[in-house]
Amino acid sequence: MSQPAWSTSLARFLRTETVGGSLLLLAAALALIWVNSPLGDSYTALRDFQIGPESLHLHLSLGTWAKDGLLAVFFFVAGLELKRELVVGELADRKKALLPVIAACGGVVLPAVIAATVGWGAPGMDRGWAIPVATDIAFALGVLALTGSRIPTSARVFLLSLAVVDDLIGIALIAVLFTSGLALMWLVATVVLAAAYWVAQQRRITTAWLYVPLALLTWYAMHQAGIHATVAGVVLGLLTRVRTDPGEDYAPSERLEHRIQPWSAGFCVPVFALFASGVPLGAEMIGNVFTDPVGLAIVLGLLIGKTVGIFSSAWLAIRVGIATRPTGLMWGDLFALAVLGAIGFTVSLLIAELSLGGVDGGAAAEIAKAAVLVTSLIASILGSALLLRRGRAHRKQNEPTKGVD
Template sequence: MAAPKNRRSVFLGRLPLPERNFLADALRTETVGGVLLLVAAVAALIWANTPLRAGYETVRDFHLGPGSLGLNLSVQHWAADGLLAVFFFVAGIELKRELVAGELRDPKAAALPVVAAICGMAAPALVYFAVATGGGGSTAGWAVPTATDIAFALAVLAVIGTALPSALRAFLLTLAVVDDLFAILIIAIFFTSDLNFAALGFAVLGLAVFWLLLRKGVRGWYVYVPLAVVNWALMYNSGVHATIAGVAMGLMLRCHRHEGERHSPGEHIEHIVRPLSAGLAVPLFALFSAGVMVSGGALSDVFTKPETLGVVLGLVVGKAVGVFGGTWVAARFTRAELNPDLKWPDVLAVASLAGIGFTVSLLIGELAFGTDPVLADEIKAAVLVGSLIAAVVASVLLKLRDNKYKKLCADEDRDDDHDGIPDIYEQDNPAYHLRMAAILEAKAAEHRRLAEVASGHPTRDDGPA
């Protein structure tokens, strides 16, 4: 009998098993990368606030690279424009995979995280505008509190030991992927100036060659890596932020599997590059971007200057209100229903986690206030403070429901028939019920045997005498 057409879908319900397994593998890497990111940020703050600060500035501002190609950049600049291109390359692959095989492949299912992400970016921008204009400050930093750092958010989860159900983790990851897409568009549209159309034309041509080689099935890292570097350099010299080249190439990879393939090319390359992004590129960016002077006066300035206060409130209040409000509106006016095992405070906790804006927020802060180094450092301090407050608030909310989460995760992972597939995914499989019946019968027989031995009166069932 066909399901009714008006049947409501379950929001934050159980994921399909392949998607759940892929998500688990991806989050392990993201969580480890987030811990490394946290360590790098702390190391940068210690390095920049001790007598070793002069050494930190010397290393950060050291220039290297071929000047004739317009690439004589500081170490900090290489980290922001060069290493982060690897991060955005992985983000491009993640987005492509979500579009063809993940939560975004179905427009109806995609509506909820997309609406939540849009509201989660609009609300912080509005909060920043309100605070900055009300205090007579610069509105140039409106985009700083709009970004979510998924690696840092997952690092917080790892540190506090909360066992989030896979559906909530998937929502957070999908939300961050959509968030990254809009952050990329913001960078491309609002932080691009003085275009060099010749370099941009050659960059587009290089990307077209990259796409054509992929479609022709050409293989070999020795072909794609040099081409990717050339495309990155052309994009940088064009005036468009160089990380856009990484995103574009990530989106070009095929992320659906052909018959007989265990992994698509996109999944395979992501598996190789993700550790480089999470374990090297992003932590090094944090090391050379998060090193700001932190003192009592500087911290008080974060809450008194309109620009920095706008960033803090945008991350802590704007993100939580925007993501939660967008999710509620989408669920209220679409056919999505909240998983009955979860409550709206759970969604609020995840929305608060989205207020941890680190990597992309720091990058946008540098782009927005690059001509004012003092204010740029103050904005970085505001990003750190806002992210810390959001992490604490989210941790408290998550801990209040920790026991419920653990029960949900235990139900998801239970495998009583020991076949490697969680029982919850086999409930409609007749073979599963036969195996479980056999297991239960064997356990019952064992209990009867032990009872007979204990009583000393074994019973026999040999039929009529």
């Protein structure tokens, strides 16, 4: 049965990066306005409202469902995209892949070092140093699409590859740092279910009646095992087949991304942002962002650490000859993209909640999330200004010289 035309048009609309980034931003703005309005108590009540079967240990708040459940869909789409890049995309060529990988590593290590140093001794920063390590894929690509249309398309490939790699590192840190009370039998069940998914892929089974229950059971088993359940999304994404068979128009990864990405961009990520971004932003909170050790560690880790870490590691790799600069990109372009790398939204907010949610009654997490939001806004504005400037430079460079036929 074919989809109605309006449904197809809506899905196509939601697949565009500008729309995904805009919806994420709107959801975050709505949360901030709501929680800081006279109706702020209703926001808190909705976020903390619990739903789900207690017998399955799934009686969770709506905020937790968004963080553990809906965000797993986002990570599944990210896993699909990463798998495709690794097998048949830009990351399949080692030489082409090396620059964004090195840049991503620099953009993970330096922010972590800065955050750990500045926040040293603050409660929760034994794991909170991981908050500024990841670049938000949807937000960064949305800003690039809005303000960087005149710079070469290789900029998108570089930023996408970089964001996917450092998000993968962020996901790995979530799995390592926030796994508590590991339940071995549930872990075995997770491995068995994931293996069943992989076997079904290899046997070219296509029915959703198998994959949907397998995905839900894998998520549940990982949740019960004590590993953050969003990791299940990226695991299944990486196990999905990306090469087409003879006579096959699209690989399963392409079909799944085509169907699920609109839900991820149009519903899952905005709802997560709605519940994660509700931070009181009075004068005292803004002051804490720039004076409290936790807030300052995140601001400096994201804005300075990501920018300098990404750009300096890319510059060094190109200078020593182990990587090449993307086609058409100049040093100014790379610096602008490095600034966009400081947009740490989805994964940073998630790690902030996981690492600091129980510190000082949640006050530390509120400061951390406010720092992420403020810094991401600053990085978006600075990155946009630099991209617009670089766009004008490329336009002038491509204009024909006057008087020359």
